[in-house]
Amino acid sequence: xxxxxxxxxxGLAAAIVIFQLATTLLGREFYLTQLTMAAYYCLVxxxxxxxxxYAGQISMGHAAFFAMGGYTTAVLTKxxxxxxxxxxxxxVVDLGLSVTSVNAFGVEVRHLSPWVSLVVAVLLTTTVAxxxxxxxxxxxxxxxxxATLGFGIIVYRIVLGTSLFGEADGISDIxxxxxxxxxxxxxxxxxxxxxxxxxxVLLLAGLVLLLNLIDSxxxxxxxxxxxxxxxxxxxxxxxxxxxxxVFVLSAVFAxxxxxxxxxxxxxxxxxxxxxxxxxxxxAIVAVGGMANLWGALAMxxxxxxLSLRGYFGSYDELVFGGILIVIMLFFPEGLLSARNxxxxxxxxxRLVRGKGGEGADGRP
Amino acid sequence: MSLEQVLQYILSGVTNGSIYAIVAIGxxxxxxxxxxxxxxxxxxLMLGGMTAISLAAFVPLxxxxxxxxxxxxxxxxxxxxxxxxxxxxxxxxxxxxxxxGLSIVIREIALHVWxxxxxxxxxxxGSEVTSVSILGAYISPQVLWVLGIAAVIVVFLGFFFKxxxxxxxxxxxxxxxTAAKLCGINTGAMVTVSFMLSAAIGALAGCAISPITQTQYxxxxxxxxxGFTVAILGGxxxxxxxxxxxxxxxxxxxxxxSVLPLAYKDAIAxxxxxxxxxxxxxxxxxxxxxxxxxEF
Numbered sequence: 215x216x217x218x219x220x221x222x223x224x225g226l227a228a229a230i231v232i233f234q235l236a237t238t239l240l241g242r243e244f245y246l247t248q249l250t251m252a253a254y255y256c257l258v259x260x261x262x263x264x265x266x267x268y269a270g271q272i273s274m275g276h277a278a279f280f281a282m283g284g285y286t287t288a289v290l291t292k293x294x295x296x297x298x299x300x301x302x303x304x305x306v307v308d309l310g311l312s313v314t315s316v317n318a319f320g321v322e323v324r325h326l327s328p329w330v331s332l333v334v335a336v337l338l339t340t341t342v343a344x345x346x347x348x349x350x351x352x353x354x355x356x357x358x359x360x361a362t363l364g365f366g367i368i369v370y371r372i373v374l375g376t377s378l379f380g381e382a383d384g385i386s387d388i389x390x391x392x393x394x395x396x397x398x399x400x401x402x403x404x405x406x407x408x409x410x411x412x413x414x415v416l417l418l419a420g421l422v423l424l425l426n427l428i429d430s431x432x433x434x435x436x437x438x439x440x441x442x443x444x445x446x447x448x449x450x451x452x453x454x455x456x457x458x459x460v461f462v463l464s465a466v467f468a469x470x471x472x473x474x475x476x477x478x479x480x481x482x483x484x485x486x487x488x489x490x491x492x493x494x495x496x497a498i499v500a501v502g503g504m505a506n507l508w509g510a511l512a513m514x515x516x517x518x519x520l521s522l523r524g525y526f527g528s529y530d531e532l533v534f535g536g537i538l539i540v541i542m543l544f545f546p547e548g549l550l551s552a553r554n555x556x557x558x559x560x561x562x563x564r565l566v567r568g569k570g571g572e573g574a575d576g577r578p
Numbered sequence: 579m580s581l582e583q584v585l586q587y588i589l590s591g592v593t594n595g596s597i598y599a600i601v602a603i604g605x606x607x608x609x610x611x612x613x614x615x616x617x618x619x620x621x622x623l624m625l626g627g628m629t630a631i632s633l634a635a636f637v638p639l640x641x642x643x644x645x646x647x648x649x650x651x652x653x654x655x656x657x658x659x660x661x662x663x664x665x666x667x668x669x670x671x672x673x674x675x676x677x678x679g680l681s682i683v684i685r686e687i688a689l690h691v692w693x694x695x696x697x698x699x700x701x702x703x704g705s706e707v708t709s710v711s712i713l714g715a716y717i718s719p720q721v722l723w724v725l726g727i728a729a730v731i732v733v734f735l736g737f738f739f740k741x742x743x744x745x746x747x748x749x750x751x752x753x754x755x756t757a758a759k760l761c762g763i764n765t766g767a768m769v770t771v772s773f774m775l776s777a778a779i780g781a782l783a784g785c786a787i788s789p790i791t792q793t794q795y796x797x798x799x800x801x802x803x804x805g806f807t808v809a810i811l812g813g814x815x816x817x818x819x820x821x822x823x824x825x826x827x828x829x830x831x832x833x834x835x836s837v838l839p840l841a842y843k844d845a846i847a848x849x850x851x852x853x854x855x856x857x858x859x860x861x862x863x864x865x866x867x868x869x870x871x872x873e874f
């Protein structure tokens with residue numbers, strides 16, 4: 215039983231290692247760059263899957279939390295502490311919260327440790343998500359969608375209109391995030407393989423955390439809320455509390471992904487806060503089967519990877535918009551939903567047993 | 579602030595407010611018959627403006643606008659035939675996602691049919707430098723056109739819903755879909771009509787504002803969000819409320835420019851939206867019971 219529970223995660227870990235070895239052997243390591251980025255985006259999608267699929271609350275503003283993480287770390291680690299004479303900057307240096315790194319011009323600069331900015335970003339996101347979550351999650355349906363969309367647009371407008379955040383240019387030349395020893399999150403091609411593993415480990419950790427969450431008492435409470443909020447309430451489930459908890463958790467997932475991807479890219483721009491990004495996340499959760507972490511993971515990696523490598527060209531947004539419509543019209547429960555997968559499995563079994571292939575429509 | 583300046587802000591607020599009100603009425607028409615918030619409403623304005631601009635190169639302006647309205651109405655009907663009808667027992671989440679998907683697809687198709695360039699229709703009368711003086715404030719004659727068209731739309735809809743059989747049938751659908759069906763009203767057709775009507779007035783508004791605000795493939799979404807704010811403020815489904823809400827949001831935006839940087843202008847309407855949603859989701863003029871009944 216324990217083995218069966220851990221087998222998929224172990225399988226995924228093995229697949230990650232095999233894929234890395236294969237790309238290295240074939241001299242195609244550059245594939246790993248987009249895969250690393252896709253993994254960070256997947257972290258946002260996993261958080262959103264629990265919010266949308268299990269708690270049944272739509273969020274059209276998750277790109278805002280991602281941008282919050284990215285911009286917080288960008289602004290904080292770009293502050294030059296070299297000439298810290300007194301006050302807060304001096305204190306930061308004295309407490310050992312700063313690191314030095316060499317910037318693009320070959321000059322050594324002293325700046326805040328990304329570990330500190332990560333903590334600040336998470337605290338900030340938690341606070342914001344908590345404060346807006348309380349009123350927003352009281353809303354339902356269209357109102358909830360519009361309120362989260364509105365929140366996303368406000369963050370986008372602020373990012374786009376404030377000189378501290380670089381306005382339309384964003385912030386670039388962000389120092390690497392040195393984790394420990396020689397491990398660093400940065401876009402340096404030399405560090406491509408280790409960055410792939412950093413992203414993969416983070417993604418696996420997030421996945422295991424969420425798998426355990428939905429398999430726990432809280433997870434069952436969440437599914438009850440999705441089924442019927444009134445019924446869950448009547449059974450004594452603290453619906454408001456659980457919804458808020460998942461909202462904040464998914465916001466933190468987006469924020470952490472934002473921090474890491476910003477250091478990996480060495481820059482962050484307003485497009486990360488764009489509404490279209492939020493819509494893309496929702497589209498992938500829908501394709502993944504709504505309440506299906508594995509489906510969301512698979513689709514998140516595949517679609518983000520194809521999109522980042524530019525396979526969709528100038529039709530990128532059209533592809534994601536089209537996916538939303540097709541999935542909702544023909545597979546309202548999501549493409550990789552449990553029922554569709556079961557139907558597929560049933561059809562495959564019948565096919566193997568030789569009882570004819572007409573069962574493709576999935577009827578038992 | 580001098581009197582002229584205040585007047586100038588008020589006129590600008592009324593102009594923008596009436597545009598928002600038209601978008602909000604478009605939302606209301608579809609919401610009343612189907613319970614769907616059509617997130618692609620802003621795209622109807624864009625399509626109307628873009629089609630008229632393309633046609634204006636070949637035919638006289640009034641004909642181009644008329645053709646644009648008809649074409650957009652047909653697209654509205656197609657949206658219902660091809661997508662909305664196929665949603666069987668849709669949940670609210672499904673409806674939201676479908677219309678958002680539609681909005682993206684229409685926008686991206688427009689990007690590939692036209693391009694990313696900013697275009698505009700010629701001014702209906704005069705040019706960009708003509709202005710009319712009202713009590714010391716100067717406004718473009720196009721502003722008067724926008725106000726006039728908004729007024730005509732509101733009056734026309736008032737008559738349509740009160741005195742025509744189709745309009746009355748649509749009101750019956752809004753009140754109770756099942757009862758309307760039992761009375762022999764073809765509810766499916768009414769939904770199609772509501773999409774066509776909504777698309778047509780959106781297209782007309784899109785043409786009227788094109789000389790002032792310009793038209794681009796992605797100009798629909800910001801308008802849709804303002805329109806939605808106004809629709810919520812006035813109470814979803816309430817057209818008088820939409821006009822009042824439009825004026826309130828338009829005025830607040832116009833006066834906000836004098837105190838806040840222009841870059842934050844769009845954030846103001848949305849902040850208002852969030853505040854209303856948190857404090858009084860049924861809107862200023864919306865009845866609580868009515869909002870409750872329509873609540874999925």
